[in-house]
Amino acid sequence: MLEVNNLHVYYGGIHALKGxxxxxxxxxxxxxxxxxxxxKSTTLRAIAGLVKPKEGTIRFLGQDITHLPAYRVxxxxxxxxPEGRRIFPNLSVRENLAMxxxxxxxxxxxxxxxxxxxxxxxxxxxxERQSGGTLSxxxxxxxxxxxxxxxxxxxxxxxxxxxxxxxxLVKEVFSxxxxxxxxxxxxxxxxxxxxxxxxxxxxxxxxxxxxxVLEGRGxxxxxxxxxxxxxxxx
Amino acid sequence: MTFxxxxxxxxxxxxxxxxxxxxxxxxxxxxGILQLINFAHGDIFMVATYFAFYLVAVFALPWWAAALLTLxxxxxxxVLVERVAYRPLRNEPRISLLITAIGVSFFIENLAIVTVxxxxxxxxxxxxxxxxxxLGGIRMSGVSIWVPLLSSVLLVLLLFIVYRTKVxxxxxxxxxxxxxxxxxxxxxxxxxxxAFALGSALAAAGGMMWxxxxxxxxxxxxxxxxxxxxxxxxVGGIGNIVGATIGGFIIxxxxxxxxxxxxxxxxxxxxxxxxxxxxxxxxxxxxxxxxSLKEKV
Numbered sequence: 001m002l003e004v005n006n007l008h009v010y011y012g013g014i015h016a017l018k019g020x021x022x023x024x025x026x027x028x029x030x031x032x033x034x035x036x037x038x039x040k041s042t043t044l045r046a047i048a049g050l051v052k053p054k055e056g057t058i059r060f061l062g063q064d065i066t067h068l069p070a071y072r073v074x075x076x077x078x079x080x081x082p083e084g085r086r087i088f089p090n091l092s093v094r095e096n097l098a099m100x101x102x103x104x105x106x107x108x109x110x111x112x113x114x115x116x117x118x119x120x121x122x123x124x125x126x127x128e129r130q131s132g133g134t135l136s137x138x139x140x141x142x143x144x145x146x147x148x149x150x151x152x153x154x155x156x157x158x159x160x161x162x163x164x165x166x167x168x169l170v171k172e173v174f175s176x177x178x179x180x181x182x183x184x185x186x187x188x189x190x191x192x193x194x195x196x197x198x199x200x201x202x203x204x205x206x207x208x209x210x211x212x213v214l215e216g217r218g219x220x221x222x223x224x225x226x227x228x229x230x231x232x233x234x
Numbered sequence: 235m236t237f238x239x240x241x242x243x244x245x246x247x248x249x250x251x252x253x254x255x256x257x258x259x260x261x262x263x264x265x266g267i268l269q270l271i272n273f274a275h276g277d278i279f280m281v282a283t284y285f286a287f288y289l290v291a292v293f294a295l296p297w298w299a300a301a302l303l304t305l306x307x308x309x310x311x312x313v314l315v316e317r318v319a320y321r322p323l324r325n326e327p328r329i330s331l332l333i334t335a336i337g338v339s340f341f342i343e344n345l346a347i348v349t350v351x352x353x354x355x356x357x358x359x360x361x362x363x364x365x366x367x368x369l370g371g372i373r374m375s376g377v378s379i380w381v382p383l384l385s386s387v388l389l390v391l392l393l394f395i396v397y398r399t400k401v402x403x404x405x406x407x408x409x410x411x412x413x414x415x416x417x418x419x420x421x422x423x424x425x426x427x428x429a430f431a432l433g434s435a436l437a438a439a440g441g442m443m444w445x446x447x448x449x450x451x452x453x454x455x456x457x458x459x460x461x462x463x464x465x466x467x468x469v470g471g472i473g474n475i476v477g478a479t480i481g482g483f484i485i486x487x488x489x490x491x492x493x494x495x496x497x498x499x500x501x502x503x504x505x506x507x508x509x510x511x512x513x514x515x516x517x518x519x520x521x522x523x524x525x526s527l528k529e530k531v
Contacts, residue, residue, distance in 0.1 A: 082413070082417060088411060098400075
């Protein structure tokens with residue numbers, strides 16, 4: 001479904017991605033793990049069209065989307081829940097979710113998806129009229145994921161959804177991701193919490209200083225001694 | 235001062251205040267989205283009066299048609315300025331944008347001097363605005379009745395667009411987080427274009443009413459109203475639309491009341507306006523309804 005091939009990204013003089021290739025098959029959960037600065041977020045941002053790669057291609061559903069502007073990528077069906085939640089603090093919870101569905105015209109279906117998001121995150125419904133900025137960190141993360149779902153994406157990309165959340169909430173977020181996936185949404189997940197991510201993901205890539213250094217099935221990587229040492233603190 | 239005089243002065247203040255509000259909104263909308271003080275906004279206000287002048291006095295269009303055309307043409311000028319002067323600098327340091335805005339302002343003023351001439355022209359005030367209306371003994375010019383009324387309708391319409399429509403929602407979203415708005419599939423360039431079009435159309439409405447009240451137009455006429463409207467936007471809290479509206483009325487009423495109660499100081503009317511600005515900035519630097527900027531972590 002998504003094919004990233006030999007991606008190079010520069011920030012000024014810094015060579016942030018040095019030829020990243022990965023693929024996300026339809027219906028699966030794929031995760032990118034790695035330390036800070038390994039290039040995980042940059043990979044997602046390049047896929048979403050927020051940074052322009054210098055070299056390499058990104059193909060989505062058979063189309064070349066490498067040079068599309070971010071809003072066109074979103075309209076093609078890739079929805080990114082960015083790092084740090086980035087909800088709109090001045091908009092109400094409901095408006096935040098409506099922003100997620102901005103490019104859609106099918107009113108009846110939007111209402112259905114809204115009900116579905118409220119079902120996934122009942123707390124959002126309780127806070128429907130509150131402005132996004134008044135939510136707690138965990139609630140904002142739920143709003144960010146809900147907002148990303150409102151575009152009914154073919155591919156949901158999430159950047160560090162567990163960052164700054166209490167362990168109990170992390171569990172809740174991951175079980176929601178599992179539920180979303182089982183309803184047919186393909187997921188590309190970037191996580192520092194390698195343990196939880198590898199358990200959830202079918203397939204995983206390990207990034208180090210802008211390169212893929214290891215890849216394999218999630219459960220295999222969990223057993224890999226190098227991974228355990230570097231990312232699981234053993 | 236009799237009651238009648240007070241009511242008359244209050245209506246005068248509301249008239250001026252409504253006009254300042256209409257212009258102030260253009261400043262505050264652009265600031266909210268681009269963090270840019272669009273110094274050319276007062277000149278766009280001036281350009282609108284010339285559109286109306288030529289459409290009515292030269293092309294002999296009926297006023298309603300000329301007014302609608304002027305709104306559209308001025309909106310296009312605003313969009314053009316954004317497209318040509320500001321968009322190429324979107325990712326450059328903000329100071330470059332600011333200096334460009336000052337340059338655009340001078341450019342429009344001088345272009346007007348060259349093309350239409352520096353000599354003031356008499357504005358063909360519509361009959362609706364110039365007739366005298368008798369309100370139970372208080373005789374008012376049409377301007378003092380219609381301008382507050384029309385500006386209120388336009389302000390309500392704008393608030394409706396910003397707070398109740400999809401495009402308005404996107405404008406509010408862009409003002410907080412451009413990148414996240416892009417991720418929602420929103421063409422941010424188009425939203426910014428709409429903001430310039432709306433702000434410029436409101437300035438055009440303000441310009442036509444201003445010229446009906448003070449029926450002489452000349453290429454530098456936008457400078458002072460522009461500054462005062464900018465002051466109104468800052469007093470209300472720049473970036474906040476309701477704030478700009480309130481700020482406009484405060485400035486307008488304060489200016490008129492200064493002249494009414496202290497006629498011997500009427501030469502200082504502009505100084506009073508800017509004194510209000512200094513006072514507000516001293517006491518509440520973010521403006522009446524503005525939020526202080528919190529550094530994001």
